[in-house]
Amino acid sequence: MFNKPKTKTLFLSSFLLSTVFFSQAHNVSEGYQKPTDSLVVENLENWQDLKFGLFMHWGTYSQWGIVESWSLCPEDESWTQRKPEHGKSYTEYVENYENLQTTFNPTLFNPQKWADAAKKAGMKYVVFTTKHHDGFAMFDTQESDYKITSSKTPFYKNPKADVTKEIFNTFRKEGFKIGAYFSKPDWHSDDYWWPYFPPKDRNVNYDPKKYPQRWANFKNFTFNQLNEITSNYGKIDILWLDGGWVRPFNTIDPKVEWQRTIKVEQDIDMDKIGTMARKNQPGIIIVDRTVPGKWENYVTPEQAVPDHVLSTPWESCMTMGDSFSYVPNDNYKSSQKIIETLVKIISRGGNYLMNIAPGPNGDYDAVVYERLKEISGWMNKNQSAVFATRAVSPYHDGNFYYTQSKDRKTVNIFHLDEKTDYHSPSTLNFTIPENFKPKSLKILGISGKIQWKKTGNSIEINLPKEKNQLKYSTVIQITE
Incomplete structure (x- = not known):
């Protein structure tokens, strides 16, 4: 034994x-x-x-x-x-x-x-x-x-x-x-x-x-x-x-x-x-x-x-x-x-x-x-x-993947589409971590202001024409 x-x-x-x-x-x-x-x-x-x-x-x-x-x-x-x-x-x-x-x-x-x-x-x-x-x-x-x-x-x-x-x-x-x-x-x-x-x-x-x-x-x-x-x-x-x-x-x-x-x-x-x-x-x-x-x-x-x-x-x-x-x-x-x-x-x-x-x-x-x-x-x-981040619930939800800053004040949401060459959609809907209260939102790689609204524990965003510049993913960064 x-x-x-x-x-x-x-x-x-x-x-x-x-x-x-x-x-x-x-x-x-x-x-x-x-x-x-x-x-x-x-x-x-x-x-x-x-x-x-x-x-x-x-x-x-x-x-x-x-x-x-x-x-x-x-x-x-x-x-x-x-x-x-x-x-x-x-x-x-x-x-x-x-x-x-x-x-x-x-x-x-x-x-x-x-x-x-x-x-x-x-x-x-x-x-x-x-x-x-x-x-x-x-x-x-x-x-x-x-x-x-x-x-x-x-x-x-x-x-x-x-x-x-x-x-x-x-x-x-x-x-x-x-x-x-x-x-x-x-x-x-x-x-x-x-x-x-x-x-x-x-x-x-x-x-x-x-x-x-x-x-x-x-x-x-x-x-x-x-x-x-x-x-x-x-x-x-x-x-x-x-x-x-x-x-x-x-x-x-x-x-x-x-x-x-x-x-x-x-x-x-x-x-x-x-x-x-x-x-x-x-x-x-x-x-x-x-x-x-x-x-x-x-x-x-x-x-x-x-x-x-x-x-x-x-x-x-x-x-x-x-x-x-x-x-x-x-x-x-x-x-x-x-x-x-x-x-x-x-x-x-x-x-x-x-x-x-x-x-x-x-x-x-x-x-x-x-x-x-x-x-x-x-x-x-x-x-x-990407760097100096940690995992955060819900971690992965459909085509969305999550990380957060170590001070927990920023949450990053990655949107992927593995089925095809990536094209960012016109609208995105995703959940956010429990008890997270976003005050600002931006899409990395897009300089213009993003239209978004929060309903309950979900956020909906409308992407501008600049979305066509995004390759491989759309990365949303929200901050309390």
Whole structure:
């Protein structure tokens, strides 16, 4: 027998839930513990003001245009499939995959270009994959030679070879909060996938209780790499830890399919890691994904939006394209769909962490910059309804979505129409929060006076001809 956390069922929007992403489907546990460290509480409150962040999955796998890391995993799932041209056997495939280190040379890498575009689009924080499950470090670790700054990697001669440092310094200079993604499992490490045994699935391939020294070596390796990241890369606001199967055995929830594959203890000693990280970075938010307790400071539904407000701080991580990693000719969402997703998320009290994957040349696809420019046009007009807001009842009513200012004196109502390209109607009728007494009303992006009347708990407005200038939504702002 073992203890299990109670699990809160999330009803998730169906769009974007393709089987490609079930490899990383994550439950949201009820075991949330509110931080008690005053600096963490303050940082978490400030983070909830940011609303819109940039996620970036990037590694040697971009050269093949395949899913990040997962093709190394010996599980027979849709997201782990390997292309025969990359290796006829599993052993050959792994050898060829790891040999990608010797050809990775993203010479167009320019984080200033990314930061400029993301900032104009309203993004306020960045989370970068310093190391994914494959173990390839995108930072200058001293614990392994499987890294972008190794002499085995052509890019090591570039003055920007430590891409993590370049990204963090550049985005920090532009006012972004900085988040470091780090995978707890490391499939390259001999102390996680011991070559004595073949790997069976995503988990450690030996019993850490039977071979305690090998597991102790892996714990030290992980601790040391996280110490490097939190010591050598300037101010870091978020430590975003992925690979939730590396966890204490007594936290496993057998109702969650992927957690049922965990057969052995994989306690990485988060107390030791978290204490070290907080010593190096006072107030840092730590996100030990899906592992309930004091080190999961916010929860992270993936590729989905909860259909209701959660009682915990939360963030949806979702892709601009179909994939977290770079795929040639990816299917990028429209700007309207991205903005609709943002509105849904913030109306339910969450943050939107949108993933954009750089390619093997070190740049985004051209269409990414087009999308970010379109989003920036909308954000310039409507940002006061987005940032530093909180959820407010009725949250969502038909095509209307609600946020409020933190002082509760202003309510914002977003009108969407997901069925078509957005055209603002001539008349809008909507309810307002209980006991809210509006004294003024305006439509963001329209300078003229708006005709409106209040009847009971409802407001009706007539929109002027300027409504035709509105793209993607109509945003009404009412103030007491």
